[in-house]
Amino acid sequence: MSAAALTWEQFRFERKLFWRNPTAAFFNFVLPLLLLFLIATAFSSEGEELDTLIPGIAGMSVMATTFTALAYVLVYRREEGILKRVRGTPMPAASYLGGMIGSAVLNALLQILLVIGIGHFVYGVDWPADWLLVGAFSLLGVVCFGSLGIAFAHAIPNVDSGPAWVNAVFLPLIFISGVFYSADDLPGFLKAIAEALPLKHLIDGLSAGIVGGGEDTLAAAAVVGGWTAVGLLLAVRFFRWS
């Protein structure tokens, strides 16, 4: 079988396994949507608040489906010896990892569409002003957080500590990056941290596409792109099979 066909096989296998894993399905799909509903309802959000919340939840979803999911999966498979077993077969590394990453990317893109769709049909938010921009930032965000998740997995020593490590990054980041409220209202030092990290800029970019106007999308893309380069470098440089 060609490397491309093997990638496709592995991708399909990953999809099958994903839907049988309730924990993964919950953290990837249910949790971001639950937060969207709860916050929108609790604060009876409308207008401007929804314009912050919808791109915010979309950005958070990208991080949950790529960074968080890939870090978990990779640590689990590495520590269980699943990666090592695959390494002993003729399966090309690129096909195996490609299928695995492709499955996470599909989750991210599905979830973005879901969030935008719910924003439109449930909360009456307009369809995105610029679909192309939404697509571009979705892809950039997926590559960025996917590679950072793989790189981060290299630093996580074992399966048991995985959730602690991942959430130590994920939870503070979503609170300072303007997922639930505009990051502009944060105190100076928190804002400075958020500005240096990619999630806020991904959300800014998605917001420019979904809501339209305002943001400096080139600057946002530059920061996310910079972190993508760092992520890719670390992900490849420190990759280990066992």
Added chain:
Amino acid sequence: MAAAIEVRDLEKSYGPVDAVRGLSFSVEQGEVFGLLGPNGAGKTTTVEILEGYRKRTGGNVSVLGHDPEVRDRRLQERLGIVLQSSGFYPQATVREAVANTSKAYSRPRDVEETIDLVGLADKADARTAELSGGQRRRLDLALALIGDPELVFLDEPTTGFDPAARRTAWNAVRNLRGLGMTVLLTTHYLDEAQELADRVAIVKDGRIVAQGPPSELGPEQARYRVSYLSSGRRVEHQTDDPTDLLHRLTSDALARGERLDGLEVSRPTLEDVYLELTAE
């Protein structure tokens, strides 16, 4: 016919730890070869070098004519690997796990037949997370065999098994020989090496201390022991020629008008040899 595995003066150190210190052996095609030794002897290090997982620090190895360090896909096609421990996707069934692995090979065995071969037919639809220890080990074997390998590595295939599960696993290994496969297995169970291997190398502290067919290892390598009680203390002699020694001992005793109380002549078993060779 070229040997399936050639190992010459293999060395491997992990920083200051010299795990393998000059191993040499070869495994002929169609042979079941056992690396027998206590924990920490360097067995896993040796097989994982041959499997291409670890880089050696010295010596030469050849596996089916390849240097495994190069990690050529064409070599991996011909190998079946059972690691000392490795897991499965918990959400996959046995059949799905085997079928998924089969995709990587250009000429895989039949999935159902392979599941049957390792005795998991009645578990084919069970999730891997539901398997017992012995069943997991058989799935390990199925995943190693699905590519229809010429050479199979088994690193401690039955460690932690109850006696019945060991018997089942032993039968599975015997089947491999029937399929014409070459097998390199490691074990720290002497009886396992005796049962399964055509030839055994006893490894201790990264060195081979004895090598040969199990039947020849014991009697060849160790001498007869002759012992008796003298003034309440047991006196022991070792000899290659017990006839001559016994003749001298008994005639001396008779000449002195004494008896040789508690006289024993024993030929050490392979177990004695193993324990002696691997003693700290």
